[in-house]
Amino acid sequence: MTLLDVRNLNITLQTAMGEARAVRDLNITLKKGETLGIVGESGCGKSMTALALMGLLPENATTSGELLLSGEDLLEKSEKEMCTIRGNRMAMIFQEPMTSLNPVHTVGRQIMEPLRLHRGLSKKEAFEEAKRLLDRVGIPNPSERIRNHPHQLSGGQRQRVMIALALSCSPDILIADEPTTALDVTIQDQILELIQTLVDEEGMSLVLISHDLGVIAENTQKVMVMYGGTAVETGSTDRIFDELTHPYTQGLFAAMPKIGMGRNRRLTTIPGTVPDLINLPKGCTFTDRCPLASEKCGGAVPARSQMNESHTVMCHHLDKAIKARGGELYQ
Amino acid sequence: MSVFFAKRFLTLLATLFGASIVIFLVMEILPGDPALVILGVEATPDAVKVLTKELGLDRPALERYFSWIGGILQGELGNSYAYKVPVWELVEGALKITIPLAILSMILSVILALVIGLYAAANHNKASDVSLMGFSQLGISVPNFWLAVLLILFFAVNLRWLPPGGFPGWEEGIWKGIRSLILPALALATVQGAILARITRSSVLEVFREDYVRTARAKGLSQRATLWTHVLRNALIPVITVMGLQFANLLAGTVVVENVFHLPGLGSTVLKAINNRDTIVVENVVLMLAGMVVLTNFIVDLLYAVIDPRLKAHDI
8 A cells, every 4th residue: 555655746945046946746655664765965855855744844945746645645734733743653863863852851851752742641651661662772771861861872872762752653654864874884784774673563664865875775675866856766676776777876876885996996976066956957957967968968858767667767868878787887 | 060069169259359359459540539539629638648547548458458358258348438337338228229120120121032032933034023123123222211211201200100210118018119110120121121032032043943953843843842842941041141141230230220210229329439439338339249240150150051961061
């Protein structure tokens, strides 16, 4: 059954410089228990998409399209109704564990909040439940830690607290926006593994946002590659890495350091910078940086081509892109 | 906590000691001989000499400094040169007006600031926010003595709700005393409250942009619940800092408003003493004011630690 169905989502930000089109014509479908990875550079619209799902976009944002959660359009919901969904049916983990917890409250108090709000637990019950949650996310000595303030915990522990928070009301969907970017590499794996285990055990759906293809490859079933506010390529994770097609996805893949590539070889980069969302190019947003770009690319937005059942790509030069697979498009 | 407390307390004592030296030195440098002021310009040099000796002003400065400090430590402030009565008698009445007035003004100012500041922040960039901030700009710009005159005209002369000035003394009953302090407190609180409201608003808006506020919203807390449980406490630190400074100002810097309302407060007392070259009164009152300012800062520091547990942790 389809749990989340995003149809033609558009997000526009009113800025002093003009209108910035943060997300354009985005479509997502997510079944219960399914995991989706969203990958892309900074400013490609990943976080905006996540905030739109939570209904937490900044005030200067306007949206259009449909965000269906179990058939109900979240964009039509009142703020009051959204408050019963956030933290309850949908929960989010943020990038910065160091600043995502309130410094003046104990972690226990912060975990107890959604328990009392959504599950209607008494203070005492919520306290016990918070302890159990802390234990569940692997915080040692929870009965003591529960009285700690955030500054008394390490970054990894704070992210565990954030996970406990997100988990507290057994949401249908967990959105993790770069949950490990700010953490040590050794801690990263532990946190991802924890998220993976909990998602499996609870049967939650997961939207994992990252700029790291490796993280996405290991932790999700489906992947969506975003560039310039739109999904340039989507597909199932186990196949897409063999079938990388869009020149941007190929570039992202080529830019990953590989073991055994030799000391003196420079890392591959995609030349240029992300497009200005205020003055987006008329055609394909990747035109300026694409090694395959032709005149046609700048003029019209490419259609979405269905490569197979799950795999879609938006590119004018599919043939050339397929031919370049695994090759040296960015040398 | 006790280390934090002890450290702050030692700072308080050291500051007071430093202040006493500065106050004494400034009064030494101040031109004008107390004896000459008391006797008038026509006095003979001999008479001045006799009075100087009588007042103990012929002794070396160091000796006078230590006898002053020694006296204070024993609870003895000495006698006024001009009025020949104990300094405490002159100051006591003034303190009984100034301290309640400062507290009343501060309460009014804080109520004004929190109501306006929070409401404006919660309605950021809407018409109510813009107009409230416009009013607060007006409140800051209006000189308090002029506002005092307007208040007297309106509430005392036209409506006859409150007395236009003077102070009956607390012996006449607490309510009567408070009644005569309401208008001066309002005149003082309007300006300070307006400043504090703007600080409250900007501080709240700043905290609203913090990551943990987004977390609170993501938990399902409404905007209003987030404001009360997560934003307010974090936003209070700059507000309390300014409150401390304002309270100090209310204790010492209210001479003009005191004059408009004919209140013999601390400011008026010290001004009179300076004109009379009544150095011992000036020294004692200024040291008292310094003590109250330092004490206010001490309390502000303690409040910081209560609000934000991180500050306590860093200090130890």
